[in-house]
Amino acid sequence: MSASLGVAYIPWTQKYKPKSLSEVIGNDEAKRKIVEWIRSWERGIPDKRAIFIYGPPGVGKTVTVEALANDMNMELIESDASNYRTEEAVRRLAGRASQFGSLFGRRKLILFDELDGITGSADTGGLREIGEIIKTTRVPVILIANDAFEPRFASLRNLCLLIEFKKPSKIEVMKHLAKICAKEGINADEAALRFIAERSGGDVRSAINDLQALAQGKTRLTYEDVSWLASRDRKEEIFNVLRMIFYAKDSSSAKAAVNMADVDLDMLFEWIYENAPHHIKNPHELAAAMDALSKADIYRGRIKETQDWSLIRYVIDLMTAGVASSWSKKSTGWTPFKFPERIKIASASKEERDMLAEIGKRIGRKCHLSSSRAIKEVLPYLRIIFQNNPKMGRGIAKWLDLNDEMITYITESEPLKKT
Amino acid sequence: MSYEMWTEKYRPRTLDEIVDQEEIVGRLKSFVKAKNVPHCIFAGPPGTGKTTAALCLAHDLYGENYREYIMELNASDERGINVVRETVKTFARTKPIGEVTFKILILDEADNMTDDAQQALRRTMERYTETARFILIANYSGKIIEPIQSRCAPFRFTYLPREAIIKRIEYICERENVKILEDGIEAILEIGEGDLRKTINILQTAASVGKPIDAEVVYSVVGKANPHDVRDMMLTALNGDFISARNKLRELTQKYGLSGTDIIKQIHSEIFRLNIPDRWKVKLADIAGEIDYRLIQGASDEIQLSALLARLVEVGYEIKRGL
Numbered sequence: 001m002s003a004s005l006g007v008a009y010i011p012w013t014q015k016y017k018p019k020s021l022s023e024v025i026g027n028d029e030a031k032r033k034i035v036e037w038i039r040s041w042e043r044g045i046p047d048k049r050a051i052f053i054y055g056p057p058g059v060g061k062t063v064t065v066e067a068l069a070n071d072m073n074m075e076l077i078e079s080d081a082s083n084y085r086t087e088e089a090v091r092r093l094a095g096r097a098s099q100f101g102s103l104f105g106r107r108k109l110i111l112f113d114e115l116d117g118i119t120g121s122a123d124t125g126g127l128r129e130i131g132e133i134i135k136t137t138r139v140p141v142i143l144i145a146n147d148a149f150e151p152r153f154a155s156l157r158n159l160c161l162l163i164e165f166k167k168p169s170k171i172e173v174m175k176h177l178a179k180i181c182a183k184e185g186i187n188a189d190e191a192a193l194r195f196i197a198e199r200s201g202g203d204v205r206s207a208i209n210d211l212q213a214l215a216q217g218k219t220r221l222t223y224e225d226v227s228w229l230a231s232r233d234r235k236e237e238i239f240n241v242l243r244m245i246f247y248a249k250d251s252s253s254a255k256a257a258v259n260m261a262d263v264d265l266d267m268l269f270e271w272i273y274e275n276a277p278h279h280i281k282n283p284h285e286l287a288a289a290m291d292a293l294s295k296a297d298i299y300r301g302r303i304k305e306t307q308d309w310s311l312i313r314y315v316i317d318l319m320t321a322g323v324a325s326s327w328s329k330k331s332t333g334w335t336p337f338k339f340p341e342r343i344k345i346a347s348a349s350k351e352e353r354d355m356l357a358e359i360g361k362r363i364g365r366k367c368h369l370s371s372s373r374a375i376k377e378v379l380p381y382l383r384i385i386f387q388n389n390p391k392m393g394r395g396i397a398k399w400l401d402l403n404d405e406m407i408t409y410i411t412e413s414e415p416l417k418k419t
Numbered sequence: 420m421s422y423e424m425w426t427e428k429y430r431p432r433t434l435d436e437i438v439d440q441e442e443i444v445g446r447l448k449s450f451v452k453a454k455n456v457p458h459c460i461f462a463g464p465p466g467t468g469k470t471t472a473a474l475c476l477a478h479d480l481y482g483e484n485y486r487e488y489i490m491e492l493n494a495s496d497e498r499g500i501n502v503v504r505e506t507v508k509t510f511a512r513t514k515p516i517g518e519v520t521f522k523i524l525i526l527d528e529a530d531n532m533t534d535d536a537q538q539a540l541r542r543t544m545e546r547y548t549e550t551a552r553f554i555l556i557a558n559y560s561g562k563i564i565e566p567i568q569s570r571c572a573p574f575r576f577t578y579l580p581r582e583a584i585i586k587r588i589e590y591i592c593e594r595e596n597v598k599i600l601e602d603g604i605e606a607i608l609e610i611g612e613g614d615l616r617k618t619i620n621i622l623q624t625a626a627s628v629g630k631p632i633d634a635e636v637v638y639s640v641v642g643k644a645n646p647h648d649v650r651d652m653m654l655t656a657l658n659g660d661f662i663s664a665r666n667k668l669r670e671l672t673q674k675y676g677l678s679g680t681d682i683i684k685q686i687h688s689e690i691f692r693l694n695i696p697d698r699w700k701v702k703l704a705d706i707a708g709e710i711d712y713r714l715i716q717g718a719s720d721e722i723q724l725s726a727l728l729a730r731l732v733e734v735g736y737e738i739k740r741g742l
Binding site for chain 2: 396
């Protein structure tokens with residue numbers, strides 16, 4: 001993704017990634033324990049051959065391990081959620097390395113990152129194989145997960161030294177952001193940095209991402225520059241609601257999601273309609289989901305017609321449970337939710353549509369046509385005439401009684417130029 | 420030199436100028452002679468001269484100032500019952516001054532009127548027959564309610580013969596000093612599909628390029644005029660790309676102002692031109708019919724048409740699997 005943005009774009013989370021443990025912010029106690037444990041390997045195989053680092057996202061778990069490997073000049077053998085982690089795959093990656101690691105060249109360090117992402121079906125036997133490797137490994141093994149206390153990690157937990165990572169304090173995050181600003185030549189208000197740090201809730205990664213989004217290329221960052229982030233949080237909220245609907249476990253939970261949405265039903269409908277085809281890829285399932293929305297829309301039409309709002313319950317059923325139950329919910333990876341295009345178009349072009357209708361009316365008056373048929377049958381040709389032959393175009397415009405604004409609209413407008 | 424749309428510039432002014440609708444013109448001329456006109460329905464496909472015939476009739480009946488004696492209403496723009504109750508009534512109930520004792524109300528695209536409005540119209544036609552005569556213009560007379568049909572003299576317009584259209588094209592080119600080649604005429608005829616308005620619009624657009632009109636010029640301007648057509652959208656969906664198909668749909672509705680009904684009509688006529696097994700065509704027609712019905716009931720055209728596109732994606736998938 002970043003490649004498409006050109007050479008200049010490097011995520012600051014990469015650019016300012018700590019090279020050494022001393023640069024990793026916070027969690028001093030945890031870092032000390034890790035270093036102690038890794039040192040103990042120099043005296044032979046320790047009691048616990050693996051450590052299990054756990055803690056919330058973005059607090060520096062992975063970064064710590066990478067910095068450690070760098071400090072200790074160790075070769076890091078990594079597997080994260082982007083890799084398959086079946087029994088077979090785990091053995092292929094770490095089996096040999098765990099046995100012959102320290103004999104030649106650099107010492108090795110095996111990291112199983114994002115263990116939460118191991119799935120029962122796609123990664124069959126993976127967790128058990130990791131356990132087997134830990135029991136016999138001759139090189140240090142590190143596991144990372146957000147929550148080490150999930151039941152499925154129980155047997156792994158017993159084999160590992162548990163190390164908790166906590167959220168760094170707001171002050172620590174602020175200091176870190178200030179350091180980055182200094183290196184980027186940005187003069188940042190303390191209030192702005194405090195706002196970003198506060199919002200991040202201790203997630204350093206997201207704080208840095210926010211900082212970059214708001215400050216890159218600027219020399220000054222004020223509180224006003226950052227306060228709009230608050231509105232992004234509302235968007236996060238609707239994303240959660242959409243997730244609950246699309247990936248609902250059953251029809252009641254899909255329906256319940258509606259109550260959590262802080263937007264009106266029409267708007268929620270638009271969000272669902274916009275995003276359904278991005279998540280539901282199987283043709284049969286997509287057709288079923290769109291059919292549910294089509295039926296929901298029929299009830300919307302009946303409400304409009306009869307003003308009987310009690311029918312709204314069927315709209316809700318179909319747009320939530322109807323969509324949720326139409327597909328198998330096999331995610332094809334992470335898909336971001338998109339803002340409803342229809343709303344964008346509708347709000348951007350209300351004026352345009354009025355203009356179009358008026359043009360249609362004027363053509364229709366002269367050519368004995370309805371406005372809609374004039375737009376459909378005459379305007380497309382008129383547009384080309386205007387482009388090809390301005391003189392003829394001007395003459396016709398005068399004859400049709402079109403004003404300058406309309407002429408500009410006809411000559412310059414291209415389909416959906418704004419989106 | 421003044422410019423206008425050639426469809427208007429070359430629209431016949433009198434019944435004598437109308438060519439190739441002899442039977443119809445003959446009957447209309449007899450009305451002029453008798454200085455009496457019944458209520459009429461002019462039905463037939465677009466671009467076959469229905470509106471022109473109505474205007475020419477009025478011209479011949481009332482003379483140069485005929486505009487003072489007629490009212491032209493377009494039912495697509497003003498299709499509600501209120502228009503009938505107010506505008507139409509006000510016009511219909513006053514007597515004109517002069518030799519002819521009635522006015523003429525031309526109701527274009529009358530098949531787009533709501534049933535309510537048609538019912539109201541029926542009464543109005545009866546009550547004010549002495550002072551006003553109605554000419555209802557429609558593509559399908561079947562969409563006009565029976566009680567109105569029975570009160571009207573029917574006129575059925577058909578496509579102009581190929582030779583008549585060619586003559587018209589050549590006549591206009593001569594008057595406009597435009598050079599047109601044989602393959603240019605052929606191309607215009609093909610795309611014009613017998614619709615004289617469309618034919619002349621294409622001709623004028625091609626002429627605006629400023630080169631002798633050959634097939635290439637014609638296709639290039641027509642290609643620009645309809646860059647994202649319905650067929651393209653359907654093929655995109657059949658090929659499995661729902662998101663792109665939906666974007667094309669949005670372009671058609673937002674930019675080109677096509678209504679859901681316009682689009683479903685075009686979808687329906689494209690179905691049987693698709694290169695897919697026959698039984699799938701029938702299946703698709705059935706799907707289109709269902710969506711057509713839902714369009715009337717639903718709140719949003721786009722949602723309904725999107726549901727149709729999703730079905731196209733599904734059908735395309737099935738066809739590829741050889742089902």
